[in-house]
Amino acid sequence: DQQVKQNSPSLSVQEGRISILNCDYTNSMFDYFLWYKKYPAEGPTFLISISSIKDKNEDGRFTVFLNKSAKHLSLHIVPSQPGDSAVYFCAAIRNYGGSQGNLIFGKGTKLSVKP
Amino acid sequence: EAGVVQSPRYKIIEKKQPVAFWCNPISGHNTLYWYLQNLGQGPELLIRYENEEAVDDSQLPKDRFSAERLKGVDSTLKIQPAELGDSAVYLCASSSGAPYSNEQFFGPGTRLTVL
Secondary structure (H helix, E strand, O other): OOOEEOOOOEEEEEOOOOEEEEEEEOOOOOOEEEEEEEOOOOOOEEEEEEEOOOOEEEEOOEEEEEEOOOOEEEEEEOOOOHHHOEEEEEEEEOOEOOEOOOOEEOOOEEEEEEO | OOOOEEEOOEEEEOOOOOEEEEEEOOOOOOEEEEEEEOOOOOOEEEEEEEOOEEEEOOOOOOOOEEEEOHHHOOEEEEEOOOOHHHOEEEEEEEEOOOOOOOOOEEOOOEEEEEO
């Protein structure tokens, strides 16, 4: 049973517009969420994260929103740039009293930003 | 600061042959992970080390996979014998292991092709 779901395998956006990538999870015990970006032939690169005690975290053009009641998070990229074209993975983790749990990844969404 | 180093980057072998992957984590990172990534999927944890101790190897197919992290620094993942279904990207990641430090840093991965 998949605990972290990214239901859109791909997304195409025009340069300058907003990209919204979505992620749903089933385990209410997850307390930290991360987004990773992956280019072909490279490993995933950490992008942005959010703790379950917050509903928003912003870093430059990237903002992550968390809706705990809906078990849903989204990554907003504004404005989108061609260099943002990559596969984006949503990941969740459950910590145990300060001891780190294991990352659970979604299947990823391939973002294409067209000039 | 150097990132996570993995070698080789690519490996092609015939089925039933052995293969080994090497990983050197970020300096000072006590926690090391090996992940398996199949095409179109997110990374899935194989084994996690805290220093030289394997603290979670529940997803490691122990009949053919083995791993070691002698001296708590670099690590080797081995498959013997390899099967066609083992073709995938093998990712190594590391983290500081500090409480509530959830970010993991990934290497570029080793792409294994089993013929």
